[in-house]
Amino acid sequence: MPVSNTDVVERIARVIAGRIVSSNADGSDPSAGNIVDRVWRDYREDALSILRTLREPDPAMAAAGDLAVWERMIEAALAEAGESAS
Structure with missing residues (x-):
């Protein structure tokens, strides 16, 4: 499985931003890459909520794999984003 060089919070925030601004989704811009580069941080809290x-x-999801591994992976992503485990 490939591993991304971009943290998951940024990737999720970029997807949200892209859906909002790109004409390929709900937006109106046919070439939204530069806009997404500028505004993805505005959707960081949405990404963290997800x-x-x-x-x-x-x-x-629970039936498909190891719950302890899942929990560690999500907690690691949140910790990388500066969130404490709760």
Whole structure:
């Protein structure tokens, strides 16, 4: 499996920003890359909210893998973003 060089909070925030500004999604800009580069930080809290929600996997996710590993991965992403475990 490939490993991204960009942290997960930034990647999620960029996806949210892209959906809002790009005409390929809900926005109106046909070439939104430069805008996403400028505004993704505005969606950082949204990205963190998504990660906080993912702390608790649903039944299908739980059945697919190791819950302890999942928890450590989500907590690591939140810690990297400056969030303390709770």
